[in-house]
Amino acid sequence: MTRKLETFLERLETTNTVDDLSSLADILRDTYGVKNMSYLATNLNGLPFVSSTYDPKWAQHYEDQNYMLIDPVVRGALLQFNPLDWKQLDWSSKRTREFFHEAVDFGVGRQGYTIPIRGPNGQAAIFAINHDSNDAGWDRYIGEHAHDFMLISHYFHQKALAATHTTEPIEGRDLSPRELDVLKYLGIGLSRGKVAEILKISEHTLRVYVDSARYKLGALNTTHAVAIALARGVIAV
Amino acid sequence: MTRKLETFLERLETTNTVDDLSSLADILRDTYGVKNMSYLATNLNGLPFVSSTYDPKWAQHYEDQNYMLIDPVVRGALLQFNPLDWKQLDWSSKRTREFFHEAVDFGVGRQGYTIPIRGPNGQAAIFAINHDSNDAGWDRYIGEHAHDFMLISHYFHQKALAATHTTEPIEGRDLSPRELDVLKYLGIGLSRGKVAEILKISEHTLRVYVDSARYKLGALNTTHAVAIALARGVIAV
DNA sequence: TCAACCCTCCCCATAAATGGGGAGGGCGAA
DNA sequence: TTCGCCCTCCCCATTTATGGGGAGGGTTGA
Numbered sequence: 001m002t003r004k005l006e007t008f009l010e011r012l013e014t015t016n017t018v019d020d021l022s023s024l025a026d027i028l029r030d031t032y033g034v035k036n037m038s039y040l041a042t043n044l045n046g047l048p049f050v051s052s053t054y055d056p057k058w059a060q061h062y063e064d065q066n067y068m069l070i071d072p073v074v075r076g077a078l079l080q081f082n083p084l085d086w087k088q089l090d091w092s093s094k095r096t097r098e099f100f101h102e103a104v105d106f107g108v109g110r111q112g113y114t115i116p117i118r119g120p121n122g123q124a125a126i127f128a129i130n131h132d133s134n135d136a137g138w139d140r141y142i143g144e145h146a147h148d149f150m151l152i153s154h155y156f157h158q159k160a161l162a163a164t165h166t167t168e169p170i171e172g173r174d175l176s177p178r179e180l181d182v183l184k185y186l187g188i189g190l191s192r193g194k195v196a197e198i199l200k201i202s203e204h205t206l207r208v209y210v211d212s213a214r215y216k217l218g219a220l221n222t223t224h225a226v227a228i229a230l231a232r233g234v235i236a237v
Numbered sequence: 238m239t240r241k242l243e244t245f246l247e248r249l250e251t252t253n254t255v256d257d258l259s260s261l262a263d264i265l266r267d268t269y270g271v272k273n274m275s276y277l278a279t280n281l282n283g284l285p286f287v288s289s290t291y292d293p294k295w296a297q298h299y300e301d302q303n304y305m306l307i308d309p310v311v312r313g314a315l316l317q318f319n320p321l322d323w324k325q326l327d328w329s330s331k332r333t334r335e336f337f338h339e340a341v342d343f344g345v346g347r348q349g350y351t352i353p354i355r356g357p358n359g360q361a362a363i364f365a366i367n368h369d370s371n372d373a374g375w376d377r378y379i380g381e382h383a384h385d386f387m388l389i390s391h392y393f394h395q396k397a398l399a400a401t402h403t404t405e406p407i408e409g410r411d412l413s414p415r416e417l418d419v420l421k422y423l424g425i426g427l428s429r430g431k432v433a434e435i436l437k438i439s440e441h442t443l444r445v446y447v448d449s450a451r452y453k454l455g456a457l458n459t460t461h462a463v464a465i466a467l468a469r470g471v472i473a474v
Numbered sequence: 475t476c477a478a479c480c481c482t483c484c485c486c487a488t489a490a491a492t493g494g495g496g497a498g499g500g501c502g503a504a
Numbered sequence: 505t506t507c508g509c510c511c512t513c514c515c516c517a518t519t520t521a522t523g524g525g526g527a528g529g530g531t532t533g534a
Contacts, residue, residue: 042473043473066414069411069414078357078469078470078471079357079469080356080357081356081357081360081394081395081398082395082398116357118355118356118357118470119317119318119355120315120316120317120318120353120355121473121474122467122470122473122474123318124470124473147388150387150388150391151384151387151388154387154391157318158318158319161318161319174306177303177306186460187460187461187464188461188464189456189457189458189460189461189464190457191457191458219426220426220427220428221426221428222460223423223424223426223459223460223463224424224425224426224474226460226463226464227424227425227426227463227464227467227474228474230359230464230467230468230474231467231473231474232315232316233315233355233359233361234315236279236280236358236359236361236468237358237359237461237464237465237467237468
């Protein structure tokens with residue numbers, strides 16, 4: 001374990017408030033000698049959480065222009081589990097190239113590395129560092145530091161969860177095996193009739209399971225029940 | 238970075254097939270001196286993927302008895318982002334205590350440490366090690382090795398994705414902002430009428446967005462469209 | 475200039491979901 | 505023994521979703 005990592009993790013360990021976490025962005029940028037660092041979580045206790053070294057004007061502009069919808073970094077983070085080098089993203093469209101040049105004008109580095117992070121209940125965060133460097137230098141830098149950033153990004157997220165008091169929902173009781181089956185099949189698009197056929201039960205019976213699952217999950221309708229079950233990870237599509 | 242970690246990651250780096258990955262379980266167990274190691278992914282290219290040192294009879298029994306529904310390790314992994322020490326799980330019910338004793342009889346260690354892993358599209362995996370040790374010894378062991386296991390579990394998952402040719406779905410086009418809005422609101426349980434009211438559009442217009450989103454996602458109905466959007470991480474509940 | 479897409483709105487008819495009610499057998503824990 | 509839950513099944517009436525059809529204005533990129 002590098003001394004930089006050890007030092008930073010010790011610092012992170014003693015960090016407990018949202019403000020302190022936010023301040024760590026500057027420390028990480030300086031410790032690791034990159035142009036920018038950012039951590040953006042979208043669903044901590046229902047709120048976004050940002051800790052970044054970006055120019056606040058860039059952050060505001062990014063939000064005003066709804067750039068999250070076209071940012072290839074965000075798209076890549078949604079699609080992949082593995083960390084992403086910005087070079088491997090799709091910058092081919094005019095819009096994304098213009099976005100990139102705007103970002104650079106606001107001080108964002110031309111090379112970037114992003115680690116997608118996912119938690120329960122649709123929690124998602126994106127940890128990124130960026131810098132100005134040539135390809136070979138950046139590849140070498142990432143080769144040397146990828147493990148550090150993998151650890152830092154995950155422990156940072158753990159701290160963000162704690163600092164924002166994000167806890168897992170406990171309301172509702174566990175679903176029965178049949179209730180899970182029903183929601184699973186409905187979640188992959190089958191009709192109630194088809195699900196009943198597959199499970200060899202009547203639609204009336206299936207209806208009882210749907211209603212019971214809705215009640216246990218506190219769902220307002222079937223779509224909501226399926227959505228909650230997916231978010232909880234008890235079913236998948 | 239410890240020599241053990243470095244050695245294991247180098248080994249992992251040259252591993253590319255499902256069989257080789259499965260074999261790494263024994264190597265990890267021996268390298269780190271634990272009783273058992275297991276990696277279980279539920280949704281790689283639509284199939285489960287297991288690499289573990291458990292007695293195959295235990296694995297079969299676990300599946301036959303549907304223990305995934307009562308295993309506190311699984312429940313904890315669904316609910317939390319942070320790694321879990323098995324001591325912090327809820328073993329209070331008679332069923333879970335009996336399950337635990339059965340597991341021990343089959344050679345599972347009494348102390349355990351689990352790292353939940355989540356990818357896009359509802360991908361989920363559970364990485365766990367377990368051993369027989371007293372509390373203090375186990376705590377010290379985990380204190381020394383938590384960073385190693387955090388890295389190993391994530392790189393292992395990356396390799397499992399590659400070995401199983403698990404790729405992100407590309408079908409369908411991006412959803413428009415309004416389509417995303419509509420699915421988001423429907424996913425948190427609002428009725429079509431209420432969503433139309435909130436977005437200040439008519440239900441007829443909302444219907445067009447629902448139908449368009451269904452078409453783009455290849456969804457069979459509205460519930461399915463919401464489920465796919467959630468799995469893709471473009472909306473959240 | 476044209477095509478594709480986004481955003482907006484409407485209609486008819488049918489199928490499905492939901493609100494709300496009823497029922498019984500079996501199993502396990504207190 | 506009793507209670508709570510799981511699994512199973514049924515009914516009526518109303519509301520909502522869906523199949524399938526129509527329409528127009530604006531913007532952007534080839």
